[in-house]
Structure formats: C-alpha cells, structure tokens
Amino acid sequence: MNSLHLLLPTAAYLIGSIPFGLLLSRRSGIDIRQHGSGNIGATNVSRLVGKKIGLLTLFLDAAKGFLPMLTAELLLGGDDSSRDLITALCGAAAVTGHMFPVFLRFKGGKGVATALGIFLYLAPKALLISVALFLAITVPTGFVSLGSLLGAAAMPPSLYFLDEPAWKFWLAAFVALMIWIKHQQNIRRLLNGTEKRFSEKEKIASSE
Secondary structure, three states: OOHHHHHHHHHHHHHHOOOHHHHHHHOOOOOHHHOOOOOOOHHHHHHHHOHHHHHHHHHHHHHHHHHHHHHHHHHOOOOOOOHHHHHHHHHHHHHHHHHOOHHHOOOOOOOHHHHHHHHHHHOHHHHHHHHHHHHHHHHHHOOHHHHHHHHHHHHHHHHHHOOOOHHHHHHHHHHHHHHHHHOHHHHHHHHHOOOOOOOOOOOOOOOO
16 A cells, blocks of 8 residues: 555545535525435435536536546556555545535435446446436436436446456445435335425525
8 A cells, every 4th residue: 555545535535525516506595405305416406406507516426436536547557456446445435425525514415426427437338227227217207316226226236247347346336335325215205105206396495
C-alpha cells in the first residue's frame, strides 16, 4: 500500500458526498430535504423542481461514480498488484459517500445514480441488463423504487454470467445490498400500497 492507494478511495468518498441534487434545487429556492420524500436524488428533484434539473442531478450523481473509476484506472498502472482492490474500494467509497455524505451529517441519497456511473465504466454490458430490467418495471408501473431495487439486484448475477472478474461481482453485491438497505422505507410503502409513482407531482407546503 502507498499514499495513492489511500488517497484515491478518500477522494472517491468526498466526491460521492457532493449533494448535487440539494445544490441544484436550492437555486430554485427549495430545500428538497424538507419536501416530498426528503431524498436528495434525481427522482425527488424531478418531482419538486422539474425534469430538467432532475436529469442534470442524475447526470452529476452518475459522474460521481464514473470519474473515480476512471481516475483510479488511469493513475494505477497495469503492473500495480493492488489495482483491482483499490478500484473496487473507490467504487464502494463513492456510493457510500452519496448515501452517507460527510457534508450533510451522513444523511444522503440512495445511491442508484452513483451506482449507474460506477458500472457504466466497469461493466457496461451487465449494466445494460439492469437498465433494461429497470425500464421494464418502471415504465408500466411508474414505481422508480421498484425498478431500482430489481435493477440493482440483477447486477451481481449479470456480472457472474458474463464472466466478469470476481472483484466486480463483490463490488456489485455490496452496492446492491446498500441500495436495498437505503430503500427500506420504499419497500414498506410498496408493500402497503402507499408508494408514489414517478408521475405524481409533489406539492410544496407553504411556509405561511
């Protein structure tokens, strides 16, 4: 281990901790933590601020996963025996940063967009399977949470059957587990029939 091996996962966590959804929504005078689901991710931003800002949030949150992967593989030489481990740690750190950001007292998002960025870089073929499943579930039902949960769950077996390296499988398993943990409230609402569909706009309560 050297200083770069420690610096890269630390930087990935800090990048993951940047709350783009909160920063972008504040430009519209809204603190999304106080409205809707209270989540800082793209779905809540879209409902409260609009689809354009929601899509920008999605892109930036995905970049938080993509860029640490790219940086790690560029800076760690091919002859570095720890390359795969450090790259995996960068992915885990980035998604953990989004879920538990130091800048927001460790109260963050659910990690789906950041995971999208991670596996867009590491395993685009496996990601395509997860995205297809996400769309197949979300489009007819309107439940983004259900599509996200099943898409995340599909990533580890997809990597396995595509014969990707084991470290990618274990990274995907960790990310999927964390996504399911962060979706506990959504799972309860899905089970009791109170989960909101994506098309349902959130009403912002008046402060008066």
